[in-house]
Amino acid sequence: MIGMMERFPHLIIFLGVFLTALASVDAEVKSVFVFGDSQFDAGNNQYLKDCKLKANFKPYGSSFFNHPTGRFTNGRTVADFIAQYLEIEFQKPYQEVYRLLAKDSRMPFPSNGLNFASAGSGLLPDTNKKAGVTSIQVQLQQFEALLAKPPHLENSTHQHIHLKQINESLFFLVSGGNDVFSYFLLPGASNMTMETYVDAMLKEVDRFITKIYMNGGRRIVLFSLGPIGCIPGRVLIRGTPTDRCLDKMDEMAVYFNAGLKRFAYSIPSKYPGAIGLYAAVYVTGQKYRDNAKEYGFTNINDACCGNGPLNGGWQCGIFGYKMCKNPNEYFFWDFFHPSERTYELIAKAFWAGDKDEISPINLKTLVHIYNKTLPIH
Template sequence: MEMSFFKILLFLHLIINAGFAVPVFGGKVPAVYVFGDSIFDAGNNHFNRNCTAQADFPPYGSSFFHHPTGRFTNGRTVADFLSQFMGLPLQKPFLEAQLDIMKRNQTNYPSNGINFASAGSGVLAATNQDMNVTPLGIQLQQFKSLVEQNQIQKNLEKESLFFLESGSNDVFSYFYPFPAPTLTPDAYVQAMLTQVTNFVDQIYKLGARRIALFSLGPVGCVPARALLPGAPVNRCYGKMNKMVKNYNMGLENIVKAIPTKYPGAIAVYGEVYRTVQIFRANPTQYGFTDVTNACCGSGTLGGLVQCGKEGYKMCAKPDTHLFWDYFHPSERTYKLISKALWSGGPAQIRPMNVKTLANTTSSS
């Protein structure tokens, strides 16, 4: 029987408000390999000079790093927090690590994993192509090239974790007025899921055995919906969230099939959507005073101007805002999500949480 909304809320509240100390972790994960978009990007786009999707200027990074890092928030991302919970240093962006080797600053790629995520990218190659972002398929090729060059050992991969969060930009792009979409919403979502299935298939063949696929959050609630003609500003964009939920359902089905389809592989599905919706439904319980507007931006919902661009304004207390800028959560929101993914129950992540996944050994 499904857990009641009240029980989920109580459980989530207990986990998240049990203090902000980093959880004690007894297992050993040597490395984390991160794929996705701006939710995970640790600065790859900064090292891609042709890319126009950038957050390498103030006030990005101001609350934790105290300088811009290329992350699209005021501090750390979910990938950063989960790595810290495992006692790992933060993963370097692939393009930064590659540059270090080309300049002979380093002789090897980092042993704690690599971040391949690119802000603005999607699981579909065409998404934001004009911005020169790195889509999921190219991220996969970057990883594959390192494996083929023996820069990453297969025995290390089997002990490592693989994180994927991507799809928000694909869904948001579907609602741009030009060009008009040629696929129905269902067919478009299916095309996205085909790419994710291919990604899982390829990383398994390359040695991955512990995989975490994270759902999209409620993309239809981001302040940037104010940029879209016809999108409501007094509530979330229902049509967009419907596509998100369909994609998330397909994502969970991929996770469910992994143990049977790929011998020795273990996978988890992170229920980010529901977790964020609980924050939105009960803001004061989680320390939020604003779950609608961007802390940093301008115009309707703070969603018309990117944080840091001309004319932007910034709120006094970023920690009280669910959203940092027009698309992205604040560091505090990311921390709350991370704690739910790390040690939460089945309502937040299933069939096990990231802490349990990190402690579970692959059988092949």
């Protein structure tokens, strides 16, 4: 009863903000727009000629697709699992659809949304810029370019339908991990303090979401950083211990996550009619690591696939890599990324979990919040 009373004021605030702005009726969300890095990249980087960060070779994709798709894991990502929960097809990579649209401009826009995520990208535009990745800022430009009405459709209803889809879609943003890793990998490359650096990252989140809102996005999900200090790839940082996580990196992730959560909770007041969710990847992931056996993990430290210390010294699939027998028993698939099993657990938590995992409501609840009269910009 006490726990309920503690949550009750927050519930009143939440409902008060949204229900005054929304005339809610039940509706199913059938479209998702995905932005971010390798956690959600569905294969965009493999289309980029000069990009150095790719996963379009074996054994990536081996546990589900039976072939590499460009995803940086052995199967599906969180975005893929959520698409399945929505009973829609996986979002195709923007780079693939862009090429199809270039051949046939009359081709209908994918009704299930689109994936713009690029492995290696960060919130800061210079993160991994030399590796040829697509920054968040450019991902946004790609999205906005698709909103422009082609000349031959000026007298059609195509643009109205397109904006209506945006207004009713989910928008996912997962980014920041590469910024944090770069801060520690390249000491001295940034003259900023940790706090200033993180604040710069959060300002980019603000700019990004403002543009998404201006273009009609209303259901916004911000995914926090996970326990990045525990990734096997931390061994690439000089002097990093292999018997424990890199505390300073996790401290930076926690600091960023606190700011991201505050921003997510401010969305209703800052962007009238919009809903912001905070998906607690760090807390959720640590729960699985702290209770490994309960969730079927026999190894939470090493990568299933790779080489060197913790199998984190080289990328999976190259340099005479080694691979575990059962990826489902490993928290990490390769030097940077969780296994499909880990992604599935996280996706389930965000779909129907409690406020410790995703707040102020879960995705299953969010997909039923809909207003046909929301202003479309």
